[in-house]
Amino acid sequence: MVVVGHVDAGKSTLMGQVLVKMGHVSQRVLHKHEREAREQGKASFYLAWIMDEDEEERAHGVTIDVAQKHVVTETKLITLLDAPGHRDFIPKMISGACAADVAVLVVPATPGEFESCFESSGQTKEHALLVKALGVNQVVVAVNKLDAAVPPWDEGRYEAIKASVEPFLRQIGFKAGKAIAVYSYVARHFLQVRFVPVSGLSGENVAALSSDCPLSTWYRGDTFLQAIDRFTAAPRAVLKPMRMVCSDIAPTGKGVVVSGRLLQGRLQQGNRVLVMPIGDLATASRVEKGGAQPGPARAGDSVEVTLTGVDVTRMVPGSCLCKARSPVPVAEKLEAQVATLDALAVPLIRGTEFLLHLQGVDITAHVSKLIALTNSAGTVIKARPRCVPSGATAHVQLTLSRPICVERYSDCRALGRFVLRQKGQTVAVGLVLELKA
Ligand SMILES: Nc1nc2c(ncn2[C@@H]2O[C@H](COP(=O)(O)OP(=O)(O)OP(=O)(O)O)[C@@H](O)[C@H]2O)c(=O)[nH]1
Numbered sequence: 049m050v051v052v053g054h055v056d057a058g059k060s061t062l063m064g065q066v067l068v069k070m071g072h073v074s075q076r077v078l079h080k081h082e083r084e085a086r087e088q089g090k091a092s093f094y095l096a097w098i099m100d101e102d103e104e105e106r107a108h109g110v111t112i113d114v115a116q117k118h119v120v121t122e123t124k125l126i127t128l129l130d131a132p133g134h135r136d137f138i139p140k141m142i143s144g145a146c147a148a149d150v151a152v153l154v155v156p157a158t159p160g161e162f163e164s165c166f167e168s169s170g171q172t173k174e175h176a177l178l179v180k181a182l183g184v185n186q187v188v189v190a191v192n193k194l195d196a197a198v199p200p201w202d203e204g205r206y207e208a209i210k211a212s213v214e215p216f217l218r219q220i221g222f223k224a225g226k227a228i229a230v231y232s233y234v235a236r237h238f239l240q241v242r243f244v245p246v247s248g249l250s251g252e253n254v255a256a257l258s259s260d261c262p263l264s265t266w267y268r269g270d271t272f273l274q275a276i277d278r279f280t281a282a283p284r285a286v287l288k289p290m291r292m293v294c295s296d297i298a299p300t301g302k303g304v305v306v307s308g309r310l311l312q313g314r315l316q317q318g319n320r321v322l323v324m325p326i327g328d329l330a331t332a333s334r335v336e337k338g339g340a341q342p343g344p345a346r347a348g349d350s351v352e353v354t355l356t357g358v359d360v361t362r363m364v365p366g367s368c369l370c371k372a373r374s375p376v377p378v379a380e381k382l383e384a385q386v387a388t389l390d391a392l393a394v395p396l397i398r399g400t401e402f403l404l405h406l407q408g409v410d411i412t413a414h415v416s417k418l419i420a421l422t423n424s425a426g427t428v429i430k431a432r433p434r435c436v437p438s439g440a441t442a443h444v445q446l447t448l449s450r451p452i453c454v455e456r457y458s459d460c461r462a463l464g465r466f467v468l469r470q471k472g473q474t475v476a477v478g479l480v481l482e483l484k485a
Pocket of ligand 1 (some may be wrong): 056060062092096126129194248
């Protein structure tokens, strides 16, 4: 579960509060954070410090890298990925989104703050769009900081925020339900978009709603923890060839420890694996999943694998583990269907350069052929166009600055979808149709 939203929306605080409510943080540690945050003049950030463990993050009061924790709810083991909200760290947020099945979009209800984070320069819309483009189909929108709305816990403010966010999420492809259906059992379980009023800082409606909180006079829905427990697990491609993209790589005395997510297939201790694109064979001498005990892992699991027999200096984040009998393809030219966004300032032409983000890989790429303008179903409207404007769908050939592990979307969804960015803005999202020699 990736937690996204504009900078300072309260993502880390809400996740810190979740960990406190679930008993993952001792009183001693909590008091230590409270004391140290106060001493640094950042008293209100003490809960965020549970997630933001890096000194630089604490000094600046911003999340820089994706923080990962595990929690067990009533029916699920959830890996929390707390993504940075600041626009400078969007590539990190993208890597978090790539590793997620579901998302929590945090929006602040404070006067003026919601408005600035939801307008075009705010990160709320870009984050929502990115998670959808990267394969997330279910989102809980945490309408946060309602304790600081004017008046506090104002139902009108909550409904107004819902009325702004829901149509946008529907427009970008989430199946949002009609408000009237929210109270039916079926809709509650299968809606792709659900809203929860909450205060990460006070903890109100995170695990429970106090009877003396004004929210209890008008809200009858789920707490935040109930809402995330209702996420449905995404289908797992357990029978497809094994793929694991390494997001972190650390040499240790016992071998190279790589962490990441098993995108497809299964992996267990003792398996021989091929490390691509370098082509080295290694042994998975230890496999751990979800911060738990060693044991076999399957598609969807967040895993930590100790590899022996591989040269750590040749591995980079984005290296992919697979089995030698079904190696992951490596390519530097691909044919793709891209959908350009309103943020694309200048139409695409041959030679247009981007930064392409695919799983953990950020790489420069350029348009080497404009094949056709299409409709969203992929039917050709105009062959060999001279340019692709914003808001269009097209088939293009992209050439990357080096070969990477990539697959056709029809073969492996996770390795076949990407986003294109220019000058710090997401300008297009795409699916790989073919790999070219
Ligand atoms: N009043 C109020 N303040 C909150 C709440 N949640 C967070 N804040 C405050 O908002 C500020 C930012 O909180 P963070 O949790 O660091 O926000 P973030 O979204 O994780 O920030 P980045 O990760 O840097 O994007 C801090 O001062 C928090 O105390 C809330 O529910 N109510």
